[in-house]
Amino acid sequence: MPKLTKLTKTLATVCLAAALLLSQSAPVDETFLEKPYLQLGDAPQLASKESLVLLWHTDNKPADWAVEVRTSKDSNWRRMEAPSARKVSAPKGPPAVAGVNGAKKNDEGSPAIAPHLVYRATMTNLVPGKDFSYRVLKDGKSVFESNARARKAAGQAYRFVLFGDCAEGTPASKAVAYQASLAKPDFIFVPGDIVYSAGRISEYRTKFFPVYNSDTAAADRGAPLLRSIPFIASPGNHDTALANYRRFPDALAYFLYWDQPLNGPMTAAGTAKLAHSLEGNPEAQPGFLESAKPRYPRMANFSFDYGNSHWVVLDANTYMDWNEPALRDWLSKDLSAAKSAVFRFVAFHQPGFNSAKSHFNEQYMRSLAPIFEAEHVDIVFAGHVHNYQRSFPMTFVPKPQPDGKLKGPGGQVAGDWTLDHDFADGAKGKPRGVIYIVSGAGGANLYNPEQEANPVSWQPFTNKFISQVHSMSVVDIRGKTLRMRQVSDTGKDVDAFRLVK
Ligand SMILES: [Fe+2]
Numbered sequence: 001m002p003k004l005t006k007l008t009k010t011l012a013t014v015c016l017a018a019a020l021l022l023s024q025s026a027p028v029d030e031t032f033l034e035k036p037y038l039q040l041g042d043a044p045q046l047a048s049k050e051s052l053v054l055l056w057h058t059d060n061k062p063a064d065w066a067v068e069v070r071t072s073k074d075s076n077w078r079r080m081e082a083p084s085a086r087k088v089s090a091p092k093g094p095p096a097v098a099g100v101n102g103a104k105k106n107d108e109g110s111p112a113i114a115p116h117l118v119y120r121a122t123m124t125n126l127v128p129g130k131d132f133s134y135r136v137l138k139d140g141k142s143v144f145e146s147n148a149r150a151r152k153a154a155g156q157a158y159r160f161v162l163f164g165d166c167a168e169g170t171p172a173s174k175a176v177a178y179q180a181s182l183a184k185p186d187f188i189f190v191p192g193d194i195v196y197s198a199g200r201i202s203e204y205r206t207k208f209f210p211v212y213n214s215d216t217a218a219a220d221r222g223a224p225l226l227r228s229i230p231f232i233a234s235p236g237n238h239d240t241a242l243a244n245y246r247r248f249p250d251a252l253a254y255f256l257y258w259d260q261p262l263n264g265p266m267t268a269a270g271t272a273k274l275a276h277s278l279e280g281n282p283e284a285q286p287g288f289l290e291s292a293k294p295r296y297p298r299m300a301n302f303s304f305d306y307g308n309s310h311w312v313v314l315d316a317n318t319y320m321d322w323n324e325p326a327l328r329d330w331l332s333k334d335l336s337a338a339k340s341a342v343f344r345f346v347a348f349h350q351p352g353f354n355s356a357k358s359h360f361n362e363q364y365m366r367s368l369a370p371i372f373e374a375e376h377v378d379i380v381f382a383g384h385v386h387n388y389q390r391s392f393p394m395t396f397v398p399k400p401q402p403d404g405k406l407k408g409p410g411g412q413v414a415g416d417w418t419l420d421h422d423f424a425d426g427a428k429g430k431p432r433g434v435i436y437i438v439s440g441a442g443g444a445n446l447y448n449p450e451q452e453a454n455p456v457s458w459q460p461f462t463n464k465f466i467s468q469v470h471s472m473s474v475v476d477i478r479g480k481t482l483r484m485r486q487v488s489d490t491g492k493d494v495d496a497f498r499l500v501k
Contacts, residue, residue: 031143033057033116034209036136037226038148039259040187041122044304050126050150052230053259054134060087060115066137067121071130083121088291089113090201090250091284110248113201118291120259126150129158146227151306152186154340157479158307161185163442163472164236164349164383165193169207172470173443174222175489177211181223182491183474187306188229191383192236192316192349194254196444199239201250204257219489233258234313235300236349236383240276241317249284255292255299260313262294264301265330276300276319303334307477309345310338316348316365316382323367323406331368335375342480342501344377351382352413353394353436355458355465358447359385366413367406369396372434378482378499383440386447387467388486390438390495393420393431394461417461426498435499436461439473439486446470466494 034057041053054067065085068077093110123134129152136144152158161180166173180188195208211222212231225231239254276297278285289296300315312334314322322328335344350359352366362384372380373395398406398415406413420432440447451457452467470489475482486495 030059031138033059034205035213035215035227036134036144036146037209037213038228038230040151040230040232040261040304041259042262044261044263044302046128046151046153046305048128049124050128051122051124052126052148052150054083054121054123054136055257055259056119056136056144057257058117058119060117064139065119065121067123067134068137069123069126069132069134071127071132073133077135078125080121080123083119085117085119086291087115088118088201088256089115089287091281091287093247093249093281110200110250111202113250118256123148128153129156146224148228148230149186151230154305154308154342156307157477158186159183159474159476160187160189160306161472161474162189162191162347162381162439164191165386165440165444166190166442167194167203167208167211168196168444169211170443170445171220172489173207173211175219176442176470176472177214177222177225178217178219179487179489179491180472181217181225183472183487185229185474188225188231189311189347189381190231190233190442191347191381191439192234193238193383193440193444194233194236196238198242198248198251199235199254200248201253201256204253232260232304232311232313234348235315235317237317240300240315241319245279245284246281249281249288252278252288252292252296255296256288258295258299260295260299261302261304262298263303264298265327276315276317301330303338305338305341308340308342308479309477310335310341310343312344312346314346314348316350318364318411322365328368328371332371332375335371335377343379343477343482344375345379345381346372346377347381349382350384351389351436351438352380353389353391353396353459353461354382354385354438355389355462356385356387356438356448356451356467357457361410361412363413364407364411366396366415367398369398369415369434377434378431378501379435379437379484381437381439381473383438383442385438386440386444387449387452387465388439388441388471388473388495389436389462389466390464390486390497391436391461392463393423393433393435394418395433419461423497425496426500430501431499437473437484439471441467441469441471443470464495469494
């Protein structure tokens with residue numbers, strides 16, 4: 001027996017060595033630069049035949065690509081319309097000056113991004129709420145397969161997960177992604193600061209796709225979310241405002257890699273403070289504009305329906321002026337047109353109501369509170385502040401500054417609030433006012449952990465303040481009942497409430 005054990009051990013060692021050798025010499029999968037991921041596409045409204053957009057990235061070599069869909073293992077694969085492709089590239093950025101914009105000594109600057117292709121296929125004729133499989137074929141051979149679910153109709157229960165300030169390459173980013181996969185949501189919403197530190201192509205490749213489209217699900221790795229669950233997002237300051245296009249020609253990847261509704265209020269860049277302005281690096285601009293067309297800059301603001309809810313997604317960066325009558329008018333009309341929606345949500349990056357010392361003065365989005373109240377918005381979701389905060393249901397009357405404007409020089413907005421202290425966790429009745437959520441603990445370093453146990457440091461409108469753990473919002477909607485839990489990166493509920501219409 002001892003001899004046999006020794007032989008077994010020797011065999012096991014040989015097998016292990018052979019396996020290691022094989023794995024090291026196995027050819028790298030060069031089919032995709034980024035594996036397929038789901039997007040809502042320019043489909044803001046529910047339809048009896050739903051669609052979803054599938055994107056994937058490849059090198060610049062042409063190939064014959066196709067996408068097929070089936071609703072069960074017994075049914076035939078259905079071929080979709082041929083995918084389109086657009087080329088994306090970026091020139092090398094200038095050498096950085098040490099000490100400027102965080103650049104270090106000997107910083108070579110932004111690397112050139114080799115030309116690559118972003119393929120786009122629309123998966124059509126999907127049955128609302130029904131699971132389906134899709135496969136991607138290259139030159140006639142299936143090279144990728146996954147499951148997905150069509151958008152839910154107004155009468156169907158659904159779940160979404162929401163977290164902001166996420167792809168920073170931290171262990172917490174991966175842990176939150178893993179928890180999101182355990183929650184099995186119908187879609188995931190990211191209220192900005194999607195990718196740090198400047199929303200660049202090179203950063204998407206290292207911090208976003210490997211975590212949220214990981215081949216395996218694990219707390220220290222991330223999860224294969226993007227291939228089976230649509231992500232929807234609003235841009236944060238790190239995605240567009242801090243893009244520093246002059247230094248990083250591979251910035252603004254939000255407009256290159258996301259595919260969302262184009263029903264927002266603007267059509268031209270830099271128009272009367274209504275949109276992001278593309279500054280610097282004239283060498284990079286024509287290529288970017290061609291690749292980003294028609295998403296730049298319109299895709300920064302949009303609205304969509306999911307189940308019985310209507311969502312308005314806003315760009316809250318400082319280059320926008322939400323006191324501009326044309327923008328306020330668009331917001332009012334969009335919300336008011338959603339007459340059949342049971343729930344109305346608004347999502348953007350910089351919160352108007354925030355108790356953290358970080359970003360405290362950036363209150364300018366408060367000026368939209370009267371519109372949210374008049375149009376019966378239920379919850380406003382934000383990020384930017386890297387923790388979790390829930391307000392009491394509230395109304396707010398802004399007071400103009402001495403110069404007649406609502407926004408003060410530091411971003412402050414004065415005014416009077418009325419708070420509904422009776423609502424608590426929603427068990428006793430309906431909220432009187434709008435609930436403001438900050439859910440910016442999706443992965444980046446936490447802000448103001450010292451304030452969690454010090455309610456005296458909170459503003460009067462804050463009901464819950466969780467800043468010692470990373471977390472995500474998990475929201476379930478069934479008919480007129482909404483249940484929301486705030487779930488930590490280890491799966492613990494740190495807050496919960498109910499909202500019944
Ligand atoms: Fe931010």
